[in-house]
Amino acid sequence: MRAYIVLLIAIFLSPGFSHAGGMDDDPLLTMLVVEQLEIRVTDGEDPLVWEAEGWIGKDLNKFWIKTEGEYVDDRVEEAELQMLYSRALAPFWDLQLGWRHDIRPTPERDWLALGMKGLAPYYFDVDAALFLGDAGRTAARLQAEYELMLTQKLVLIPEIELNLHGKNDSDTGTGSGLSDIEAGLRLRYEVRREFAPYVGVNWTKLYGKTADFARDEGEDVEDVQFVFGVSFWF
């Protein structure tokens, strides 16, 4: 944590230049993006799922937070928090380095996170990361999405997320190899740029040992859900 505080201070204190007209071309800005805040319709209790990120920083260097999780039956079922230093490496790519903390399911797990986030050719939003945990645990995650503009305000967003793990972690029900794939298709209407309700479908499937762990717990290994929610930023 101390490293982050030092980093934050460094960003805040980075030289303020005297510009002609007293204008700073690179002001310190903050942004919070709640990409998904949605109800997933299931047979049982409907979970509330969130995926959000935020940053504070300047053009090329930012302190970045990402979180995602699921809330169901009055408790947090899954929750993850990442705190990252983000540095622009290429015109469309940021290197993101930091700490990932899995809060739920327990036991909590900590990881060193190393990722690339940006815009690939053909306008694919990509976030790819490697994670190094305790006891030789490793993981990788690839997220990609595309914004297909039906109109200037109606946007269809296909997205996919893959998670891979280096070894079994029975405590958290994670198996080695490809552990899960999640694919979604959401139709968003931008009432304003900053606020867009959406509906969609979300498909998840567990693979390999992860699926075995789930079966042992009596859980589904594949699920298709209707979702509705809002995305917003400021």
Next chain:
Amino acid sequence: MKQKTSILNIDEIYLPRREFVKGVAMGGALLGLGFSPSRLLAATGSTDSQPVLSGTNFNLNLAPQAVNYTGRERIATAVNGSVPGPVLRWREGDKVTLNVTNQLAETSSIHWHGIILPHEMDGVPDISFNGIGPGETFRYQFDLKQSGTYWYHSHSGFQEQTGLYGPIIVEPREPEPFSYDRDYVVMLSDWSDEDPSNIYSKLKKSSGYYNFAERTVGDLTHDIQQKGLARTWADRSMWNQMRMSDRDLSDVTGYTYTFLMNGQTPADGWTGLFKRGEKIRLRIINGSAMSFFDVRIPGLEMTVVAADGQNIEPVTVDEFRIGVAETYDVIVAPKDDRAYCLFAQAMDRTGYARGTLTPDPSLSADIPGMDPYPILSHQDMGMDMSNMSGSMDHTGHDMSGSKNTKEPMGNDMSGNKGSMNHMGHDMPGNEVSMDDMDDLFEEDMSGQAGHGSNTKIVHPPTEFGPHVDARAENPQARLDDPGVGLRNNGRRVLTYADLRNIHPTPDPREPEREIQLHLTGNMARYMWSINGIKYADAEPLRFKYGERLRITFVNDTMMNHPMHLHGMWSDLETGEGQQIPRKHTVIVQPGSKISYLVTADARGEWAYHCHLLYHMLGMFRKVVVS
């Protein structure tokens, strides 16, 4: 000075409703101060006259002013309570004194755009002077060595966006080489109810925030129907690989802007009166923060007689594009007893400013529809077109017609693709000073004075890194290109190639050296720079006093950039070697190159920048002439 005012807090200002400015409606101040009868008639013939101040001594107050352009009240930064500020009418040869008092809560300034004056009178905080602090009065005083149409504006913060601008007319000592019966100022501007710093933040967070003309699935299916799948794919692939949008015409659009003509909204419109048979001089000034306009008067041709205040050989057109900070003087001669619409559509077609020229205030003119949304071509990307798949619509522009296109078109597409892989490049070059840059570009002097540059285009190492998203591989001089959205539209559209100085080129010397400056940026990150170096990190450009030098701009971005050199003229190399026009602001079209000559005849420190308000913070240089 009577104005020894305390710092005003905007929240504490009592603003009676009655004083709210709706449009301009400031009235008064028109009392004949040395006007000729025809001029006075002209001034009073306008239904919504801006205040006019003339003479040699002026008191200008910069203060908050409530305005309402959209149905919502907002606080503008006004000059003498007026937005735009009063017309300043000066006379060539006079010494003018302007006491500018700042009643705003923040430092302010006035820059006299296009006026040749001592550097300490130029009004750029931190370069010419310290700025005018709240409650302070600064006395500007300078001799007028020129005549024509100019303007003034704040050079502090984003005050220009919030209303701190106004027209300048300098009457000539000698009679004009053209005649007219009426004389109207037409000042175009863009107003937003949003706080400009919020606009800037939004652009940094989401650069397409104001763009509602992006490609949709409908465009794609349309293209496939028209051109077939293979050609559509070929056309689209370059844009998609580059992650560039061919719909990226302007950063800030009519989504937030209300476009104004002499402070009048499109709903109200500005009106100028005439009698049939009269000739009307329109002094069109683009005082916008970010908006280019395409100006025309359906049913009337316009004879352009001056550009940036300087008389040119008259050229008759149907339409012209006016970049931010440019001015054009045109003469129109309506032959019919009817109303004409003076139509200034924003380049991105998201709105327009309008006025009416009419013999009778009760008549109204049809407002034309806006032209289709202009779509950028590969040419606007600085791409070589000779080796393209042949499927591209190059909008019919004939490159061979370019006046000083001498460079062979050699780069092929595979080279372009290859160059994109440089994007991961580190940026140690950021430490390369401008002096080194100069050395880099000074070797090969070619291109006769007035005919532009043939120097090899070299992208300096500082252009490679996360802060620059593209480099024009094969930028062409496109002086005879009216620009995207105006090509082959069936109207005679002014181009820079049409501008021919009425006087011989004042300094006929060959340039001693050439400085190549690349206009660079990263649209998605909303970062702007010159040679990949933003102002905060840049060494000043150094001109030797008395030298004649050539500036060549290479636009590595997909935006138009109106580049403004303070203190000295930009003698635009149109190829008319003996009569090249003098400008103070030169549009550098996307993916193009353009050259002009400068005589460094003004000692001191000067500003040199893109005049788009949200670009200039980074796309800016200090020039030192010594």
